[in-house]
Amino acid sequence: MPGTCVVGLQWGDEAKGKIVDLLGDGFDYVVRYNGGANAGHTVVVHGKTFKLSLLPTGVIRPNVKSVIGNGVVVYPPKFIEEVAGLKAAGIDLSESLKISDHAHVIFPYHMEEERLAESGAEGKIGTTGRGIGPCYQDKVGRRFGIRVGELLRPDHLRERLRFVVPFKNRLMKAFANGHADQLVPMEPDAITDQYLGYADALRPHVADTSRLLHEALAAGKRVLFEAAQGSLLDVDHGTYPYVTSSSSLPSGIWGGSGVPAKNVQRIIGVVKAYTTRVGKGPFPTELDDGPTGTGERIRKVGREYGTVTGRPRRVGWFDSVAVRYTAALAGADEITVMLLDVLSGLPELKLCTAYEVDGERVTHFPSDSYQLDRCRPVYETIQGWTEDLTAVRKLTDLPAAARRYIDRVGELVGLPVSVVSVGPDRAQTILVK
Secondary structure, eight states: OOEEEEEEOSSSOSOHHHHHHHHGGGOSEEEEOSBOTTOOEEEEETTEEEEESSSOGGGGSTTOEEEEOTTBEEOHHHHHHHHHHHHHTTOOOTTTEEEETTSEEOOHHHHHHHHHHHSSSSSOOOOOSSSHHHHHHHHHHOSSOOBGGGGGOHHHHHHHHHHHHHHHHHHHHHHTTTOGGGOOOOOHHHHHHHHHHHHHHHGGGEEOHHHHHHHHHHTTOOEEEEEEEEGGGOTTTSSTTSSOSSOOSTTHHHHHHSOOGGGOOEEEEEEESSEEEOSSSOOTTBOOOOTTSHHHHHHHHTTOBOTTTOOBOEEEOEEHHHHHHHHHHHTOSEEEEEOGGGGTTOSEEEEEEEEEETTEEEOSOOOSHHHHTTOEEEEEEEEOOOSOOTTOOSGGGSOHHHHHHHHHHHHHHTSOEEEEEOSSBTTSEEEOO
16 A cells, blocks of 8 residues: 555544554655644653654654655744754654655744734634644735745745735734734844744755655655644635634645545544544534533543643544544544543443434534534433553453443444554554454
8 A cells, every 4th residue: 555644533633643653664654744833743652752743743763754745834943943852852854854845934924913813802713823824825825925945045035025024014014903003013134034044954854745755656665644633624624614724634635745646545534532622613512511520521631732732622522423524524444543541430421423403313514613503412321431441452451331432433433443542652552453
């Protein structure tokens, strides 16, 4: 199989990074094809924790080449910071990490645009504040987008920023809503000098990654594609407008890496044993039951706080209606169930099997937020278990109730469960097949 994709089937934070890390040794390349430094991945190897938000999770594997594709938006300081952090931990990426010359660049004005847009009382999306959305807006708007390859051409970059930055200053003044006197105008030459400094650090990694990947596939190399965010945040098929700004489904691979879809022959969908969401938007199975309720218990045990922002995640029961929808969109062949250990100690668990809308039972997922907001979950209750699962390594060693829960999740989604995770460490994994 030349190409495999690991994709989250919920609202993100499904522990995709662990699955990518587990599979890493079986591949020659790992490719990020969407998103930016708003996608937190935590990987624990032999008790050592690595937290990444921009670099592909494959960088942890020493024999794997990692690629940041053209569909990613790049904030150079974060790239440099993560590369330096891994180097300090003994992982040298000087030869193994490449970044597309066509990936778009995030500038300070993108983050300021986002801050101002999210500061009002109305129309908030609940973004991470990393400038991701405004950068993608510039990309599709074409006039103001700047790509990584342009950082390597000093005179050209200075000319471009002298055109872009004055417009951004005027735009931010309009966004300031009567507080323009508090804004400090950005200086194009100062930003140019700053980013030319970043360019020196990026230069050894910049490449035509589409050609690189085509040559790798022609040579019989195996490529693992790593989706950022979750499928319910896909800009086209997610819970719009409370979504990300890129294609987080496998459909984003072709545009975000240049690799045609025919090269991807296995798609692994990743789900949590429950559901979480960050930011605004409807969430039918949310457990909003107070500081002593089940939702807060799951949040604390599962350490449900954003890797990038530190924000507490919203928590709810597993929603099979939503996962069936995204599994179909993704073309998933199998699912992996993560963080099963977090549910230990709960006397009973609930699985959402359908919705009720105006007294009518529905089993399809409405991806538009205003429709989803009217849906009420229909639950099936299943017995919980008390045993600690973190030392279990075989499916047959799971408590009977935990095994029934896994089996029922697979039945409701309609896909086989291939992996069960019972802890953050690479070793805390049950390989079902």
